[in-house]
Amino acid sequence: MCSANQFSEELAVFYEATHDYGDIGDESFYLDAATDADEPVLEAACGTGRLYLELLRRGVDADGFDVSPAMLDILREKADDEGLTPTVWEADLRSFDADREYALALVPYNSFCNLRGVDDQLAALDALHEVLKPGGRLLFDVYVPRYDVIAEAFGEWQDVREVEYGGTTLRGRSRATIEDQVAQTYRTEQELLNTDGEVVARDEFVLSHLPAQQVELLARHSRFEGWSVSGGFDGEHLEDGDGVQVWELVK
Structure with missing residues (x-):
């Protein structure tokens, strides 16, 4: 990255x-x-x-x-x-x-x-x-940039997969949302949740079309x-x- x-x-x-x-x-x-x-x-x-x-x-x-x-x-x-x-x-x-x-x-x-x-x-x-x-x-x-995909998927959390970290099973998910329509940028959020559904790690970043x-x-x-x-x-x-x-x- x-x-x-x-x-x-x-x-x-x-x-x-x-x-x-x-x-x-x-x-x-x-x-x-x-x-x-x-x-x-x-x-x-x-x-x-x-x-x-x-x-x-x-x-x-x-x-x-x-x-x-x-x-x-x-x-x-x-x-x-x-x-x-x-x-x-x-x-x-x-x-x-x-x-x-x-x-x-x-x-x-x-x-x-x-x-x-x-x-x-x-x-x-x-x-x-x-x-x-x-x-x-x-x-x-x-x-x-595929606008048909953008229209369908933006704003919805997508489950990715599970991963082992520190002896614990964590579930990853991601979500993309429009950041700036004029600048044609979007925000991607990524979270890791434990088995109780609690967020234990989170990052977000903005990407350009x-x-x-x-x-x-x-x-x-x-x-x-x-x-x-x-x-x-x-x-x-x-x-x-x-x-x-x-x-x-x-x-």
Whole structure:
């Protein structure tokens, strides 16, 4: 995760339990791109290491950062269990820096949507541009806003699943509500409840809807020299009905 969403320790554990490797569908796309780069790779918003640890397993020279120390703690624990040596640090997507340049930067799983204002979005693109070598690439994905889903699901609590934490079974649930219709942002609430129905952990954060036209405008106003977008992780042209936008920006 990135920028404004830091997650409590309990919610970080819940996130890890509900985001298994292979569940999202972006793994092959990002891992193949990183392997093909054959040079240093940076994963922004690396979270608990769903992709980042697989990069290390494949021998990719990869660094990563995330704004949530609780998420990074889980990543480091998992890496230690496997004998891996991660190079990760706590930082904000809008204002991070790095000690070296990268051939490829990744911002997977809608993490760019955590940036709610144009200034924040451009600041992130500027920071990512800064750490890429000439000719370096930035890859990121954002969902396609689906208003039929929004109309059906917003405002209703959705049960997710149960997770064990501290010897106790906790049930997770989430709810999305409109935050600002003009700004096209929405608020996501996540709660963990014990067996008595009491809330024991709670986080909330605001995300942006980012239609393709807005992302293209951001790319045009960034320092990147070129950009392209696909409708999914298979490289096909973005068209109506696609659920995800995959962007490539080139320095």
